[in-house]
Structure formats: C-alpha cells, structure tokens
Amino acid sequence: MKLFKIKDRHTWTFFVLPGTILLVLVLGFPAFQSILYSIYPEGGGSSYTLNNYSILFNDAVFRQVFGNTVFFVILSVVSHLLLGLGVALVLNREIFAKPVFRLIALLPWVVPDVVAGIIWRWMFDPVYGAFNDLLIKIGLISTHVQWLSNPKLALPSVVFVNLWRGFPFVMLILLAGLQSIPRVLYEAAAIDGASRWQLFSRITLPSLKKMLVVALALDIVWEVRRFGLIQAMTQGGPGNITEVLSTYVYKQYFQFFRFEYASAVAVVMTAALLIVSLPYIWMISQEE
Amino acid sequence: MEGYGFLILVSIYALLPFIWMLSTSLKTEAEAFRVPPTWIPIKATLSAYVSMWTKKHFAIYFLNSTIISLATAVLSTFFGALAGYGFSRYIFYGRKFLIGFFLATQMLPGVLLVGPYFKILSKFGLYDTRTGLVIAFLTICLPFSTWMMKGFIDRVPDALDQAALVDGCSRLGVFFRVVLPISAPGMVATIIFAFLLAWGDLLWVICLTSTESMVTVTLGIARTVGEFQIIWPMLMAGALMGGMPAIILYLLLQRLLVQGLTAGAVKE
Secondary structure, three states, X not given: OOOOOHHHHHHHHHHHHHHHHHHHHHHHHHHHHHHHHHOOOOOOOOOOOOHHHHHHHOOHHHHHHHHHHHHHHHHHXXXXXXXXXXXXXXXXXXXXXXXXXXXXXXXXXXXXXXXXXXXXXXXXXXXXXXXXHHHHHOOOOOOOOOOOOOOOOHHHHHHHHHHHHHHHHHHHHHHHHHHOOOHHHHHHHHHOOOOHHHHHHHHHHHHHHXXXXXXXXXXXXXXXXXXXXXXXXXXXXXXXXXXXXXXXXXXXXXXXXXXXXXXXXXXXXXXXXXHHXXXXXXXXXXXX | OHHHHHXXXXXXXXXXXXXXXXXXXXXXXXXXXXXXXXXXXXXXXXXXXXXXXXXXXXXXXXXXXXXXXXXXXXXXXXXXXXXXXXHHHOOOOOHHHHHHXXXXXXXXXXXXXXXXXXXXXXXXXXXXXXXXHHHHHHHHHHHHHHHHHHHHHHOOOHHHHHHHHHOOOOHHHHHHHHHHHHOHHHHHXXXXXXXXXXXHOOHHHHHHOXXXXXXXXXXXXXXXXXXOOOOHHHHHHHHHHHHHHHHHHHHHHHHHHHHHHHEOOEOO
C-alpha cells in the first residue's frame, strides 16, 4: 500500500509516541486514578470495596439523574438529527442566498456553551424575557410561563435550548455528505422514473449512512458530556429536575466533597458512554 | 419555493437569541426590567460594555482565556500533527489499536478526570495556575487535533514524501519542510478548533481555579448567575464579547473547519 525504505521502518515511533505518551500521562493516568477512588471506602479506610457502587444504584437521586440524562440525550440527538437533516436537505439545493442561510444556521453552535446558556436563561425570564413576550404577541400563550422553574417544563425547555445549540453541527456534517453524492445518480434515477421519495430513500439516505453514523456518535458523546449549558441555565435545578450526570458529578466533587462517590458516578457514566460509542470506534479504526 | 419558509423559520430560531443579547447589552439597567420588554433600546448606551471592563475584571478574564487557549492550541496541534503524520504514513504493528485508543480518549467525559486532576495539580503546585489548565485542556484537544491533522495530511500525496526521501531528505525533513508547509491551512484550522474548544470550556476552569486572577471569560460569565442581583445588560455585554472571538474565527475559516471536522468521514 505504502512504500518506504527498510531503514525508515521504525521512524513511526518518533511521530506517534510523543502524542501517545502525552495522552497516557494527561488522560490515561487520571482516568485510572478515578477508577481507584471509586473503590476506596467513603471517608477513609484501607481496603478496597464496591460499596460506593451499591450506594449509587440504591440512590433514588442517582436514578433520577440517570433518567434525566437519558431523556436529555435521546431527545437532543433525535431532534438534532431531524432538524439538521431537514436544513441540510434544503441547503443542498440551488437556492438564493445559500451562504447567508448556512452562516446564520451555524451561529448557535459557534458560541461557547456558557454564552448559549446565559442568553437563553434571560430569554426564558418569565416577566422580563423575550420568549414569553413573543409567544404572547403571536397569541400562543396568554400568561407568563415559568419555563425554567416549573418542574414539568424545566427539562423540556433545556432540551429545546439544546436543539438550538446542537442542530448546526449535524447539519454541517450531513451537508458535507450530501454535497459528495454524485448528481448523475439522481439524474439516472429520474430518467428511470423514480419518485422523490424513492430518490431520498434509495440514494440520499444510503449515501449518507457513514456521515449519519459519525454525526450520531459524536453528538451522543457531546450531549452526554454537556455541562456549561446546563450549569449556566439552571445549575441542575429546580431541585434535581434538570440535573444530568455531568453537573451531578461536579456537585458531588466540589460542593459536597464526596470524592469516592463522585468517582463511582463518573465511572458508571464513562462505561455507559464507551459502550454506546464502541461500535463507532471499532468501525473507524478498522477502516483506517 | 417551499424550502424558503422553512429556512426563514429556522433562521429566526437561530438568530433571535443573538438579537435579544445585543439589544439587552445596549440597554440601561432600568430599561432591561421594563414590562413588556423592548426589542430596540429606547435609549441605546454602551455603558454596560464600559462597566464590564472597568467594574468587573473583564480584561483579566479575557487575557487568561487568550493565553490558556492559545498555548493549548499550539501544543496540541504540534503533537497532533506529529501523531497524525505517523498514523497517515506508516503501517505498523498495533496501529489499529492506537487509532482506537485515540478515538476512545475523545469519548471520555471531563467529569471522570476533574477529581484526580484537582488532587494531582494540587500536589505539584499547579492548582489555580494557567499551566495547570493548559495541561488539563490538552486532554480535550489532543485527540481532536490528531484526528483533524491526520485528515489534512492524508490529502498530501505520499509520492511527495517518497520523492523527498529519494533526494536524500530525512523523515523529519520531509515532515517539517514538505508536509507541514503544504498542510499549513489545515494546521491553522486545527489550531483554531483547539483554541475554541479551550475557550468555550467551563468544567475544567470551574474545578481547577479558585482566585479572581485565574478566572476566564466563561467562568466570569457563569459566576454571575449565582449573584443575588443579576445586572442583565452587563451580563449580555460580557456574553457578547466572550462569544465574539469564536464567531469571528468561525466566519473567517468556516470552509477549512468543515473540512477538518469531516476529514476521514468523506472519502474523495
């Protein structure tokens, strides 16, 4: 496949090893430490124990937070995919002012998480915020809605903001995928009398398969890790209504100083993430 | 054209929060608390911006964010380019495993690492320092940088390497004098992507700093949320200025960044 001189065969170590060693040091080692903490008994002691894990699985708050995270991630990813694909399909046509639309659609994804969260917190302000004002003006609601403090609305509201935040990335990836599909495929199928739905389901979707997998995998990982957005908007409140795993671990560590328990939660979270993303890692590394 | 209605709706959804941010940042404190809210400030003023720089330590926040993000970006792109070249040009035993390792590290959540980092950095006297944060940010950025640089280097034909080698150039010479100059635009894109990853982070900064002199832009904004009375025009001015570098860099380098992000996913 690639030719190189025999004496050159081992120089790969020079290129690959510095980064690898650095990653092991700054990432592998602390990750290992975290696993160790998670099997230390809480409050000190010398022997290893799985006690933290049994506390965790019997903890109603943890289960609620886990459920919140699953709800948040699934709804976010599915909505990103639907809106991202929709916008990408329209932007892939020959339309007027395409670059302008693409630029505008990209903006929510560009700013830092915290900035996005803080803007929407202010948008959602029940009395002084823009969101209620607009909805009242177009007649959708008649009273001021407490978007972030009503227990029933808080988590869906956070997901709504995260849809705004995350759909541009999926759009970007899928648009790149759409643009790489050869036009002749569509022309040939159109000559054969294919309907629009057939064009979409037989050509577009199969050609996008790989991009969909990439977008889906990266998006799932990012949504599970999402921290700044929620921290800036609700800090997990009211109560634990919008608490997700990342804000929960942070609180356990740095507000309640339960290092061992927090590590156990983080380890469970990581395990879940790796299981979900393993097929993706496998697919990419086998292809390379 | 059926698509236009949809596009316009999506554009309003995307843009409205930004307009609201801009509008609020130009208001007086009293006008920000008017009911019903105004969209165009009755009396536009820049005083919220001035206050951010004079009453808050926004200059320090900005400087911290810039130094930390820049150092992270340059370091992670350098090591990422080296590793990316190695993965792009060599076939060796354990290559697939190492690629899998780099990809897997990209998946690890920050909260798995912040606890040990807090303890380790404290032990070495690096807690609450910029150096400590740069080390921490390498964990987020290095996997991405490697992956992006590999994608860009894959586009440089291997024949160029071979020609240079035949002419007596060393591998290092090939890397520094042939491959890097050709993939310079890719390097710029990678540096900027890493810069923005570090710039936008809150988790690590909130966990690994404690004094006012180490606060970054994101932390400066996030902290105000807990304050008893939030002065919204100032906060929106801060948010706008904190988001500006990201917006400008993306707009300038949109095409390159998209290429970098989708590198490897689309085969040409």
